Amino acid sequence: MRRAHRIAAITKTLVEQPHHVFAVGDFATLFDVARSTLSEDLAIIRSTFERLEMGRVETISGAVGGVRYMPYFTRKQSLEHVEAVCNRLREPERILPGGFIYTDDLISSPQILRNVGQIFATEFQKQDPEYVVTVETAGIPVALQTANALDVPLVVVRRQSRPTEGPVLTMNFLSGSARHVETMSLSRRALARNSRVLLVDDFMKAGGTLRGLSDLMGEFECSVVGKGVFIETGWPEEKLISDHLPLIYLQEVDTVAQKVVVSPADWILT
Amino acid sequence: MRRAHRIAAITKTLVEQPHHVFAVGDFATLFDVARSTLSEDLAIIRSTFERLEMGRVETISGAVGGVRYMPYFTRKQSLEHVEAVCNRLREPERILPGGFIYTDDLISSPQILRNVGQIFATEFQKQDPEYVVTVETAGIPVALQTANALDVPLVVVRRQSRPTEGPVLTMNFLSGSARHVETMSLSRRALARNSRVLLVDDFMKAGGTLRGLSDLMGEFECSVVGKGVFIETGWPEEKLISDHLPLIYLQEVDTVAQKVVVSPADWILT
Numbered sequence: 001m002r003r004a005h006r007i008a009a010i011t012k013t014l015v016e017q018p019h020h021v022f023a024v025g026d027f028a029t030l031f032d033v034a035r036s037t038l039s040e041d042l043a044i045i046r047s048t049f050e051r052l053e054m055g056r057v058e059t060i061s062g063a064v065g066g067v068r069y070m071p072y073f074t075r076k077q078s079l080e081h082v083e084a085v086c087n088r089l090r091e092p093e094r095i096l097p098g099g100f101i102y103t104d105d106l107i108s109s110p111q112i113l114r115n116v117g118q119i120f121a122t123e124f125q126k127q128d129p130e131y132v133v134t135v136e137t138a139g140i141p142v143a144l145q146t147a148n149a150l151d152v153p154l155v156v157v158r159r160q161s162r163p164t165e166g167p168v169l170t171m172n173f174l175s176g177s178a179r180h181v182e183t184m185s186l187s188r189r190a191l192a193r194n195s196r197v198l199l200v201d202d203f204m205k206a207g208g209t210l211r212g213l214s215d216l217m218g219e220f221e222c223s224v225v226g227k228g229v230f231i232e233t234g235w236p237e238e239k240l241i242s243d244h245l246p247l248i249y250l251q252e253v254d255t256v257a258q259k260v261v262v263s264p265a266d267w268i269l270t
Numbered sequence: 271m272r273r274a275h276r277i278a279a280i281t282k283t284l285v286e287q288p289h290h291v292f293a294v295g296d297f298a299t300l301f302d303v304a305r306s307t308l309s310e311d312l313a314i315i316r317s318t319f320e321r322l323e324m325g326r327v328e329t330i331s332g333a334v335g336g337v338r339y340m341p342y343f344t345r346k347q348s349l350e351h352v353e354a355v356c357n358r359l360r361e362p363e364r365i366l367p368g369g370f371i372y373t374d375d376l377i378s379s380p381q382i383l384r385n386v387g388q389i390f391a392t393e394f395q396k397q398d399p400e401y402v403v404t405v406e407t408a409g410i411p412v413a414l415q416t417a418n419a420l421d422v423p424l425v426v427v428r429r430q431s432r433p434t435e436g437p438v439l440t441m442n443f444l445s446g447s448a449r450h451v452e453t454m455s456l457s458r459r460a461l462a463r464n465s466r467v468l469l470v471d472d473f474m475k476a477g478g479t480l481r482g483l484s485d486l487m488g489e490f491e492c493s494v495v496g497k498g499v500f501i502e503t504g505w506p507e508e509k510l511i512s513d514h515l516p517l518i519y520l521q522e523v524d525t526v527a528q529k530v531v532v533s534p535a536d537w538i539l540t
Contacts, residue, residue, distance in 0.1 A: 001318075004311075007274050008318040011281040012325075017381070041274075048271075048278040055282075100434045104457055108423040111287070113414075136407045141414050141424060144383075153378040154411060164370045187374055 006031050006041050014045070014057065014069035018121070019151035021066035024059070035065075042067055053077065070125060071118040071149045075268065078122065081115040082247050082264040089231075089250070092258040099253040101260060103231065107141050107202055116247065117145025120200060120228040123245055124150070127225035129198035131155050131191060133217065135184055135209055142230050143200040150198075157213060161185040171216050176206025176240045184212055186220070196225045204229040207241040214241070232265070276301050276311050284315070284327065284339035288391070289421035291336040294329070305335075312337055323347065325388075340395060341388040341419045345538065348392065351385040352517050352534040359501075359520070362528040369523040371530060373501070377411050377472055386517065387415025390470060390498040393515060394420070397495035399468035401425050401461060403487065405454055405479055412500050413470040420468070427483060431455040441486050446476025446510045454482055456490070466495045474499040477511040484511070502535070 001009075010027055028038045039059075046057035053074055060066040073081070085106060094102045106112055120142075129150060134143035135157040147154040160183070161168040170185040191197070199213050214224050232246035247268070252261040263269075271279075280297055298308045309329075316327040323344055330336040343351070355376060364372045376382055390412075399420060404413035405427040417424040430453070431438040440455040461467070469483050484494050502516035517538070522531040533539075 004273050004277050004314045005318040005321075007277050008281045008315045009322055009324065011278045012285050012319070015282050015285050016384070044274045045278045048275040049282070051275075052279055054279065096434065096436045098433055100436075102434065102436050102457070102459065104426075104435060104460060105423065108417075108425060108460075110414075110418045110421055110423070114286070114418070137410070137426065137428070140407070140410045141426075144380075144411050144414055147378075148380045148384070151380055153375065153380070155378060156374075156407065156411075158407070163368055164366065164372065165374060166366045166370075166372050187372070189372065190374060190378075 001031050003037075003041060003044075006033070006038075007045060010041060011045055014067065017151060018055075018069050018071050018149050019125070021060060021068045024065040024067055027067075071121045073115075073119055073122045078119045079264055079268050081112075081119065082268055085112060085116075086248060086262050086264060089248070089262045090260050092260070095253055095255055095258055095260065097255075099255055101250070101253055103203070104138075107138060107230070113141050113145040114149075116142050116230055117147075117149040119247060120146040120198070120245075121149035124198050124226040124228065127198065128196060129225050130195045131197045131222075132200055133157065133191075133197045133213060134200050135159070135213060138203065139201040142202050146198070146200050146228065155186070155190050155197075157184050157186045157216065159184060161187075165190075169216070169219055171212065171219065173212025173215065174208055176208030176211070176236070182208075182212070184216060186216060191217075191220045191222055193221045195220075195222045197222050199224055199227045201228075202230045204232045204244070204246065206236050207239045207244065210244060211240040271301050271303075273311060273314075276303070276308075277315060280311060281315055284337065287421060288325075288339055288341050288419050289395070291330060291338045294335040294337055297337075341391045343385075343389055343392045348389045349534055349538050351382075351389065352538055355382060355386075356518060356532050356534060359518070359532045360530050362530070365523055365525055365528055365530065367525070369525055371520070371523050373473075374408075377408060377500070383411050383415040384419075386412050386500055387417075387419040389517060390416040390468070390515075391419035394468050394496040394498065397468065398466060399495050400465045401467045401492075402470055403427065403461075403467045403483060404470050405429070405483060408473065409471040412472050416468070416470050416498065425456070425460050425467075427454045427456045427486065429454060431457075435460075439486070439489055441482065441489065443482025443485065444478055446478030446481070446506070452478075452482070454486060456486060461487075461490045461492055463491045465490075465492045467492050469494055469497045471498075472500045474502045474514070474516065476506050477509045477514065480514060481510040 132147035165187040167188045168185045227244035229246040231248045234251040246265045402417035435457040437458045438455045497514035499516040501518045504521040516535045
């Protein structure tokens with residue numbers, strides 16, 4: 001197999017499983033070439049991705065030697081993707097009675113989900129999370145694409161437990177916006193003790209759910225290394241958590257003027 | 271940019287968005303090369319993927335001219351992936367009281383989900399589905415990875431409706447195994463009329479949920495072009511649907527002998 005063929009095969013393998021470390025030796029054996037030749041192949045892929053801002057290819061030196069692809073968006077790329085979603089959110093036909101806004105089609109789009117997952121992966125990969133954790137239902141697609149981009153398992157906390165989960169840990173928490181008590185539960189075997197977890201949710205008002213999730217992680221003796229939120233609302237002003245990373249600020253839904261006031265989160269704009 | 275670099279960039283773009291048609295001319299402009307040169311690049315990617323059984327690259331001729339990557343597993347590859355999951359399911363520590371079996375960790379693994387999504391994409395892409403539809407909660411990850419592999423939106427039917435969905439269509443259906451009435455609801459704007467939909471769920475006993483989903487699709491004037499099931503149980507023997515595609519048969523969970531009897535579905539074995 002010639003270089004161009006090898007590069008097609010290696011690129012596919014790396015990109016399809018982001019963050020997964022592949023042994024360089026395995027590629028060398030597969031293509032029956034010297035390791036030095038393969039290192040040149042990888043250098044070409046790495047420099048191409050770097051030049052076209054397509055993410056990062058990282059080679060890990062040492063006895064075994066590995067290579068992995070890590071999704072990485074520049075701030076400008078993240079902003080472009082977030083702006084595109086903001087434009088969609090501004091469509092007046094999304095406004096529902098009571099100042100709600102229809103977002104189901106956005107968190108259904110493979111392309112939007114992939115981009116959001118890669119933005120969160122870009123921002124949180126330094127924290128090296130071992131799980132992505134979310135609560136059912138609407139947060140699952142965004143959380144799964146983040147887990148995918150980081151190559152870690154997705155853990156879904158339930159509102160109600162099911163017999164197929166085995167022993168569960170159930171916890172009450174205070175919904176910050178609605179001011180009522182809700183329940184979440186998670187199988188005892190879902191998380192290994194002392195793990196680093198990244199919390200991801202699609203929507204945050206006061207942050208009661210994320211606060212509850214954080215407390216639940218404490219019960220599992222896990223540490224929360226990041227909290228990603230797709231859309232945060234401007235109301236209520238007082239939030240129950242502070243150290244989260246929203247992508248989009250939904251400041252106001254004006255049902256009279258039929259206007260949605262929405263913008264990328266500050267950190268993306270700077 | 272030399273050929274090897276172009277191939278790295280094109281392969282990444284194609285693989286990251288399966289089924290999406292990219293204009294060949296756009297690649298030619300991006301790299302500032304003649305279309306004929308680019309056709310040679312694509313031929314190299316195509317032949318490499320073919321030779322290594324890494325899926326298909328399809329070029330679409332015509333005035334515009336397009337190219338896309340389509341995940342494709344050989345029967346042998348599908349069987350290998352399904353066998354690997356069966357081996358995990360046989361672990362006796364999965365057995366829960368009441369003959370239930372713990373599967374949450376399997377439908378949490380990015381790698382397993384990706385493979386299952388690609389198997390369903392392989393089997394159903396001929397039907398050209400426009401949406402993948404599932405019902406909350408456990409089916410969502412499998413369904414999303416199928417939607418991803420097919421580049422179509424994922425639609426999640428709810429057990430209960432929420433104010434953020436706008437007007438919904440609610441339907442009662444008979445749960446086949448538990449023999450009680452359940453409810454499902456879906457936003458009126460979730461599906462365009464006359465669409466082709468692929469139903470995907472993680473677990474099927476009698477098939478009441480899939481039967482209900484099929485009926486619901488009828489209410490939306492959509493046609494069901496396929497039904498994919500990750501795990502089907504051997505009980506009850508009588509099923510409410512017949513034309514579905516399971517990947518795994520869970521024949522028996524023997525709580526006394528602590529044995530899980532499980533195998534790949536017949537069609538994969540032939």
